[in-house]
Amino acid sequence: MLIDANQALSHKVHKPKPIDELVLQVQQGSQRAFEQLYKKYEKRVYGLCLRLLASPEYAEDVTQEVFVQLWHKISQFQGQSQFSTWLHSVTSNIAISYLRKHKNWLQKVVSIEGCGMDEQASSMCEGLNGLDKLIVRLPERARLVFVLHAVEGYRHEEIANMLGMAVGSSKSQYHRARQLLQEWYDNE
Amino acid sequence: MNKPSFEQFLKESLEQTKEVSPKRxxxxxxxxxxxxxxxxxxxxxxxxxxxxxxxxxxxxxxxxxxxxxxxxQNTMVDISAFFEQQKQSLLVQYEAQPALTSDWQAQLKELESAEQAVKSALQNDPENAALLKMLAQVYQQQLDLINKVHEPRWQQI
Missing domain, CATH: 1.20.5 (Single alpha-helices involved in coiled-coils or other helix-helix interfaces)
Known part of the structure; x- marks a missing residue:
């Protein structure tokens, strides 16, 4: 009897909805469910954007863009992978595309690589752990490869495809990133 | 306090939460x-x-x-309506007036038969210009006939 009463009580307690159900509701057009989905993933998406873009302003813009596109593209999610994996993939692609669009004319003409944050700016950046503060200082290509490979777990073949570079370049950028990170870490 | 090695730092950092809150x-x-x-x-x-x-x-x-x-509103109907109106007006106009010949109504009947034949042909080809012209001529002949047999100048001769 006591067990039944506890069970009945537990049903009344508000429980967060399992993600599959939330995604399904969003796919059926529920904006309320979408807001819950946003609250659940907002920090992860923003964190990924900030590491990839090394700019809080860009990261905010892209986070919003990710969720707007997510609302329209969520029907494409068929549940073949984890939702979070799929969302991170969508986020990475939007962030990379955003970086390409926001290259200035000089970077486009002479293929100059975008630089990361300077040391002072990264130390002022709120919410980042020690490694993140170093990641955002990396030059653009090294940063993108490091975040996608070490943080997000993509293979170099996948990264090469996403960034339009050779697999060897992806590997060399990764090693370059590690060397820089170690150098900065050792000098801290 | 010893600083952990870079490898240790990297491993521990990557295991930490990846969430960051935006400022706004x-x-x-x-x-x-x-x-x-x-x-x-x-x-x-x-x-x-x-x-x-x-x-x-x-x-x-x-x-x-x-x-x-x-x-x-096709042409045949328009023509028919117009001539029928004219014909009926003339017949009413000459109703009290004696006709010059007694067989004019037989002639009119023949012209009306011709009119029906042309109308039948027009049912299959409503906008046939030659048939429409023929229909107009048949009607005109009917009007001419009615006029001629009732005109005063003919009666005075």
Whole structure:
């Protein structure tokens, strides 16, 4: 009897909805469910954007863009992978595309690589752990490869495809990133 | 306190939570974008429907004109209506007036038979110019006949 009463009580307690159900509701057009989905993933998406873009302003813009596109593209999610994996993939692609669009004319003409944050700016950046503060200082290509490979777990073949570079370049950028990170870490 | 090695630092850092909070609330901007997109989508989807309805109405109107209204307003009907009116007016006008010949009504009957034959031919080919001209001539002959047999100058001779 006591067990039944506890069970009945537990049903009344508000429980967060399992993600599959939330995604399904969003796919059926529920904006309320979408807001819950946003609250659940907002920090992860923003964190990924900030590491990839090394700019809080860009990261905010892209986070919003990710969720707007997510609302329209969520029907494409068929549940073949984890939702979070799929969302991170969508986020990475939007962030990379955003970086390409926001290259200035000089970077486009002479293929100059975008630089990361300077040391002072990264130390002022709120919410980042020690490694993140170093990641955002990396030059653009090294940063993108490091975040996608070490943080997000993509293979170099996948990264090469996403960034339009050779697999060897992806590997060399990764090693370059590690060397820089170690150098900065050792000098801290 | 010993500083951990870079490898240790890297391993521990990558295991930590990857969540970072943005400084500002991003949801209102997302919500606005969704609402404005939905309104745009509504407007976009409204116009094809409206255009479709308008196209159906125009098509219906044309069909009504062609199928229902047009046969009543075709040339043969117009000609017939015009001459019938003329003919009836003359017959009423000359009703009290004696005719010069007694067989004029037989002649009129022949012309009316010719009129019916031409009308039958026009049922199959309503806008045939030669048949329409023939019909007009048959009607004109009927009017001429009625006029001639009742005209005073003929009676005075």
């Amino acid at each position: 609330d991003l949801w209102p901007g997302i919500e606005r974008a969704l609402v404005s997109h939905n309104e745009h989508a509504k407007k976009v989807s409204y116009w094809p429907k409206l255009t479709g309805v308008a196209a159906c109405m125009v098509a219906g109107l044309l069909a009504w004109q062609v199928v229902i209204k047009q046969p009543q």
